Amino acid sequence: VLRLGVYRERIAPYNGQNDAQYETVSVTIERESHQALGIRLSGSWMESGIYVTEVVPDSPAAHTALLCPYDRILYVNDEDVTNCQLQQVSSLLQSNEKVTLVVSRKRSTLPVSHSRTKSAPTSHDSHFSPPLSSSAPLSQKSVSCDSLTPPMPPHHAATINLNRDFTSQELQHKFITIVKEPNESLGMRIGGGLGSNEGDIPIYIANIHPQGCVGKTQQIWKGDILIGVNGNSLVGLTHGQAVATLKATVETAKVEMTVVEGPETSLGAFNFIPSWLYWQKLPRCLQFPKTVVLFRTPGASLGFSIVGGEDPTRGAQHIHILFVVQDSPAAKDGKLKCGDRLLSVDGQSLEKVEHSKAVSMLKQTGTKVVLEIVSWLGTEI
Numbered sequence: 001v002l003r004l005g006v007y008r009e010r011i012a013p014y015n016g017q018n019d020a021q022y023e024t025v026s027v028t029i030e031r032e033s034h035q036a037l038g039i040r041l042s043g044s045w046m047e048s049g050i051y052v053t054e055v056v057p058d059s060p061a062a063h064t065a066l067l068c069p070y071d072r073i074l075y076v077n078d079e080d081v082t083n084c085q086l087q088q089v090s091s092l093l094q095s096n097e098k099v100t101l102v103v104s105r106k107r108s109t110l111p112v113s114h115s116r117t118k119s120a121p122t123s124h125d126s127h128f129s130p131p132l133s134s135s136a137p138l139s140q141k142s143v144s145c146d147s148l149t150p151p152m153p154p155h156h157a158a159t160i161n162l163n164r165d166f167t168s169q170e171l172q173h174k175f176i177t178i179v180k181e182p183n184e185s186l187g188m189r190i191g192g193g194l195g196s197n198e199g200d201i202p203i204y205i206a207n208i209h210p211q212g213c214v215g216k217t218q219q220i221w222k223g224d225i226l227i228g229v230n231g232n233s234l235v236g237l238t239h240g241q242a243v244a245t246l247k248a249t250v251e252t253a254k255v256e257m258t259v260v261e262g263p264e265t266s267l268g269a270f271n272f273i274p275s276w277l278y279w280q281k282l283p284r285c286l287q288f289p290k291t292v293v294l295f296r297t298p299g300a301s302l303g304f305s306i307v308g309g310e311d312p313t314r315g316a317q318h319i320h321i322l323f324v325v326q327d328s329p330a331a332k333d334g335k336l337k338c339g340d341r342l343l344s345v346d347g348q349s350l351e352k353v354e355h356s357k358a359v360s361m362l363k364q365t366g367t368k369v370v371l372e373i374v375s376w377l378g379t380e381i
Contacts, residue, residue, distance in 0.1 A: 024074065027067055028100045031060040036268030037093055038062055041073075041086060042277070049073075050081060050089045052103070053275070056268060071103035086265055087221055093267060173227065176220060178255040180213045186246070186255065187212015189271065190226060193239030199376050200288040201279060202227070203234045203242045204262060207271045213255075220257065222272035223265040225286060228258030235286065260286070276339060279376040280318070289343055292336060292371045296329045302362060302369060303328020304336055309355030319350045319358050321373075336373065343372040 029037055038059020042051050052071045055062050074082055076092040077100055093099055178186065191206035192198060203226045208215045226242075227235050230249060234242050249255045263281040266272045279287075294302055303325040308317040319342040330336045342350055345361050346369060353361070362369075 022104050022106055024102055024104050025066060025071070026100065026102050027061075027064055028098065029060050029064055030098045033097055035060055037099065038268055039067065039093075040264075040266040041089060042264040042275075050084065050086055053264065054266075056270070059268070067101075067103065068105060071105045073101055074104055075102035076100075085261070086263075087261060090221060090265055090267065091218065173258055173260050174219070176217060176257045176259060178213050178217065178257065180253060180255065182251050182253055184213065186214050186249075188214045188220070190239075190242060190246070191271075191273075193237055193242050194288060196239045198274075200290065201274075201376065202282070202286045203237065203239075204274065205259075205272070207269075214257075220259055221262070221265045223262035223274065223278070225260040225262055225282070226257060227260055227286075228256075230256050236288070276376055280341075287374045289372050289374050290335075292333065292373055294329045294333055294369045294371065296367055296369070298367060301325070301328060302365075303330040306342060306355070306358060306362070309350075309358050310352050311355070316352055319353070319355075336371075337375065339376070341374040343374060346370050 031037060036056075036059065038056035038061040039052050040054040040056070042053045049072045052067055052069055052073065054069060055067050061067050073089060074080070076089060077096065079092060081089050081092065180186070187209040188205060189207040190203050192201040192203045194200045205220060205222050205224045205226060208220065208222055210216075214220050227233065229245050230252075232245055234245060237245070262274075262278065264272075264274060264278045296302060305322045305325075306319050307322040308319045310316055321336055321338055321340045321342060323338050324330045324336055342358075344350055345358075346365055348361060350358050350361070
């Protein structure tokens with residue numbers, strides 16, 4: 001069995017409804033009250049806008065045969081959503097059993113598949129019992145990643161750099177208060193954490209029961225990042241530690257959650273599984289770099305190529321590992337893989353560095369090379 005982790009992206013920038021390269025299509029979706037529409041959404045990957053990333057087979061959306069992956073949603077029931085946030089569009093889509101969408105897509109372009117990873121996150125706190133009562137006062141502000149109680153030290157074998165400057169990294173977050181009965185389940189599932197099957201990633205909401213305590217608030221969505229519970233930070237925790245923090249609230253009547261809106265979400269009963277692009281869009285204080293040390297003989301290649309870098313026409317592009325050469329120092333070390341983001345070389349940052357400069361920096365290294373990288377799962381097909 002050969003399993004390849006790949007990333008596929010061919011979306012051209014959207015240049016407005018009047019661009020001759022684009023066409024608009026009206027789609028009406030009707031569903032039963034118990035049905036999901038069957039579409040997955042994502043925030044813009046190249047500029048503003050909400051896009052369809054997947055149409056679920058045999059769903060009401062699929063039965064129209066009109067929606068395609070990467071359609072940009074312009075209107076929902078005659079309401080202009082071109083500048084709306086992901087959560088606003090999700091709310092509009094779920095508010096009626098009959099939804100009329102106006103979408104934009106590039107003419108004469110075949111739909112491009114952007115599959116997500118097939119491995120679902122481990123479910124915890126997943127007893128989807130109906131709530132007895134819930135309420136959710138909401139406030140939004142900026143929060144620095146060190147404003148919550150520091151996490152317990154993660155028990156993880158990899159060399160993870162957790163001494164980042166959190167004070168300069170501010171997140172747009174929201175406080176949500178869940179009121180419940182003692183011993184009542186929150187009605188949600190989480191994924192992620194350091195050392196999880198998905199990599200070293202923050203804790204995210206994988207699923208929400210619509211009739212659970214969290215679901216009834218309609219203020220937390222699948223794909224949101226959960227960074228704190230009752231003032232205790234979840235940033236830098238393993239999955240098990242995050243689950244333990246949530247379980248510690250089981251007997252309380254009020255749970256305060258600190259949440260950052262995720263760059264993607266999904267509708268329906270299925271688990272949300274983040275794409276490779278999802279992790280790329282997270283702020284640095286929610287990424288967990290690790291150090292890779294490579295050794296080579298004088299004059300030998302490190303054994304990997306890179307892509308990206310500062311570009312005068314396309315702007316700043318992150319430096320990523322394009323491929324790793326077999327039997328090379330990088331391949332024998334086994335820690336670098338295609339898609340990893342390269343942050344620094346021997347302590348020199350690669351932020352806003354041109355591609356040619358990054359190549360030169362790598363070539364000028366000695367027999368011992370220290371790399372700082374961020375790894376995520378690719379997209380399995």
